[in-house]
Amino acid sequence: MKNNLLVSFWPHIQMKDSITKIMWIVFLSLIPAGIAGVYFFGLHSLVLIFVSIVTAVFTEALIQLIRKKKITIYDGSAALTGLLLAYNLPPAVPFWIPIVGSFFAIAIAKQTFGGLGRNIFNPALSARVFLLLSWPTYMTAFVNPFGSADTISSATPLSTLKEGGRTLSDIGLTYMDLFLGRRAGCIGEVAIFLLLLGALVLLILKIITLHTPLSFIFMLAIFSWIFDKHGLFKGDVLFSIMSGGVILGAFFMATDYVTSPLTKKGKIVFGIGCGLITFIIRRFAGYPEGVSFSILIMNAFVPLIDRIFKPSVYGKK
Amino acid sequence: MDVKAILMIIVSMVFINNFILSKFLGLCPFLGVSRNIKPALSMGLAVIFVMTLSSSITWLVYRFLLLPFNITYLRTIVFILVIATFVQFVEMFILKKSPALYRTLGIYLPLITTNCAVLGVAVLNINTFFVNNNPVEFSFIYSMLQGFFAGIGFTLALFLMSGIRERLMLNDTPALFKDLPIAFIIASLMSLGFMGFTGFNF
Amino acid sequence: MAKNNNLWQEFSKGLFKENPIFYIVLGLCPTLAITTSLENALGMSGAVIFVLTFSNVVISSIRKIVPDKIRIPCFIVVIASFVTITELLMQGYFPILVKHLGIFLPLIVVNCIIMGRAEAFAKNHKVIPSLLDGLGMGVGFSLAIILIAGMREFLGTGKILGRIVFRCFSPSLIFVLPPGALLTLGLLIALFNRIKKR
Incomplete structure (x- = not known):
């Protein structure tokens, strides 16, 4: 008799292959932005993406082999982790950076907790x-689009702003440049337009909801507008949204099933927290960008958020 | 009073120099009582209370007893005794006035005596808010605030940790990492996030 | 012969079987903060061995005089006195080291190992076993923090005791930062649990 009474951790997704399907759809929806990144920053970026994915998948398989568990590398979650990590790397890092990074992501941040669905961060x-x-x-040496890999240490729009730049034209960019991705930045974060396209697909397929991304972006935008460096209500809203990793972070990483809250209200609180912390780090702390830090910090709040906004029990109001 | 200085104390104590995640003070109770949310919160409250008041008491003792008699080298002994006595009094007071509160906080109070965070913040106050044995301006208030927000930072870390560990109980964490090792790895990842506030400045 | 064996056991149990850091997980507070370099760890080791041994000896020799009810304050005073002696001695001989160790030197007072050994061992054992127990626990503690500090200094700066070991190694700065300390300790405890199980 087949044992259907599998006690598993949330999310309690019924069909076994649906998680696999979702992972690969998210993976595919990210591909265009990656192609744009490779187009802007050259073939080295492609090598980094490839190395990152291979290391992640290999590490997952290795650890599952050691633990004598079923090997689940085809579910796409390790590949997705590798892809997302590569997208968050500057295009000129040496190839061993994604190797170390992917190993850390899978071995420490995921498998010490017991694998997919159990990690907190x-x-x-x-x-x-x-x-x-x-x-x-x-990790802070960037290249300009179409620049050779030798011309590193080109500043991102956000780091220029941090060092005293005032407006977009000071940096020599237009909003269109930001929208299409013609600027220095991490491999997968620059092509805003294609990222939004990918996110739209996920929204239509109901793989992600708008709660987290919208509250994240709204919070960041409104605070950046009000509390600008040069005076109250002088911030550049579009710049704050399109200049860093917010689009990639808000739509593709803050919406991760395992590490974000379950309920709508919880998702909104999660997004608000991310936006606020991103703003505080960008505006006051030493780092030019705070998206990764903010999502990581909010990950730690998820169990408490879920506890406060429990999903209502069926039959109760 | 300088608002900027106060804000810096808050951010520093709660995030950047969080007593648990960055200074590793109070790790023993952090690991011991972070398995469930309720006791973690009670412990946190008790620590905030004791840290704030013991910060002020040790400041007074240092300023008006140790400094005038030129016996600052007895600081460690005197502070630990003051803290131990103070905690004892608090325990007796709470027992008398509010048995309900005692039931929630009671068992944590004796633990606090040997909590390095409490002595840690007392010594830290003296190191930061006395220059060449002279108190800086608003030294006393800053010390109290530092004690209070160090307690808040402690409680925040404890609270988050207890939430995470409660969730992990439903999980089959690999046997090798069960309990303590995974707690350290969680703390490490939390501290990774909090590092984002480094270089905080207004 | 049997007696010698016993004494040896009092000493050796702290080294591995009951190692205060890896198995009992006590005395972490000063452990992690100062393990950014091997030199700091060596300084801290010396201080802890000194305080632990002598406080164990004194507590064990006064164990019959001290009334049970006020034993904890008495123990704290004994420990705090030895910590103060250590502080003053180190300030005299190693002023730079004292600066590096900062507030963690006076904090040895509240290091749970020392109070823990006083409560668990010294208060109901004779002087010689207590001395050996303190010494063993102190050395076990030292071995552990030297191991942690060595790993952190090497991984985080590429150096051991300030000397560069490999030229072609790009050190991972995080290991001298707080997250690296917690990670190192977490992984080491897991590793030792594994070894112990075998």
Whole structure:
């Protein structure tokens, strides 16, 4: 007799292959933005993406082999983690950076908790912050689009702003540049237009909801507008949304099933927290960008958020 | 009073120099009482209370007893005794006035005596708010605030940790990492996030 | 012969079987903060061995005089006195080290190992076993923090005792930062649990 009484951790998704399907759809929806990244920053980015995915999948298989568990690399979650990590890397990092990063993401941030569905923190983001703190010089050296890999240490729009730049034209960019991705930044975060397209697909297929991304972006935008460096209500809203990793973070990482709240209200609270912390870090702390940190911090709040906004029991009001 | 200085104390104590995640003070109770949310919160409240008041008491003792008699080298002994006595009094007071509160906080109070965070913040106050044995301006108020917000930071970390560990109980964490190792890894990842506030400045 | 064996056991149990850090997980507070370099760890080790051994000896020798009810304050005073002696000695001989160790030197007072050994061992054992127990626990503690500090210094700066070991190694700065400390300790405890099980 087949044992249907599988006691598993949330999300309690009924069909066995639906999680696999979702993972691969998210993976595919991210591909266009990656192609744009490779187009802007050259083939080295493609190598980084490839190395990152392979390491993630290999690590997952290795650990499952050691633990004598079923090997689940085809469910796409490890590949997705590798892809997201690569998208959060500057395009000129040496190839061993994604190897270390992907290993950390899978081995430490995911498998020590017991694997998919059990980790508390987003593996790709944990690894990204781990790399940022470990090798700050590599992780903050960016290249301009179409620049050769030798011309590193080009500043991102956000870091220029941090160092005293005032407006978009000071940086020599237009909103259109930001929208299409013609700016220095991480491999997968620059092509805003294509990321939004991918997010739209996920929204239509009901894989993600708008609660977290909207509250995240709204919170960040409104605070950036009100509390600008140059005076109250002087902030550049569009710039704050399109200049960093917010679109990638809000739509693709803050919506991760495992590490975000279950209920609508919880998702909104989660998004608000992310937006607020991102703003505080961008505006007051030492780092130019705070998206990864903010999602990581809010991940720690998820069990408490879920406890407060319990899903209502069927039959009760 | 300088608003900027106060805000810096808050952010520093709660996030950047969080007593548990960055200074590793009070790790023993952090690991011991973070398995469930309720006791974690009670412990947190008790720590905030004791840290705030013991910060002020040790400041007074240092300023008006140790400094005038030139016996600052007895700081460690005197502070630990003051804290132990103070905690004892608090325990007796609460027992008398509010048995209900005692039931929630009572068992945590003796634990606090040997909580390095309490002595830690007392020593830290003296190191930061006395220059060449002279108190800086508003030294006393800053010390009290530092004690209070160090307690808040402690409670925040404890609260988050207890939520996460409660969830992990429903999980089959690999046997190798069960309980303590996974708690350290969670703390490490939390501390990774909190590092984002480094370089905070107004 | 049997007696010698016993004494040896009092000493050796702290090294591995009951290692205060990896198995009993006590005395972490000063452990992690100062393990950014091997040098700091060596300094801390010396201080802890000194305080632990002597406080164990004194507590065990006064164990019959001290009334049970006020034993904890008495123990604290004994421990705090030895910590103060250590502080003053180290300030005299190693002023730079004292600066590095900062508030964690006076905090040895509340290091749970020392109070823990006083309560669990010294208060109901004779002087010699207590001395050996303190020494063993102190050395076990030292071995553990030296291991942690060595790993952190090497991974985080590429150096051991301030000397560069490998030229072609790009150190991972995070290991000298707080998250690296927690991670190292978490992984080491898991590793030791594994070894112990075998």
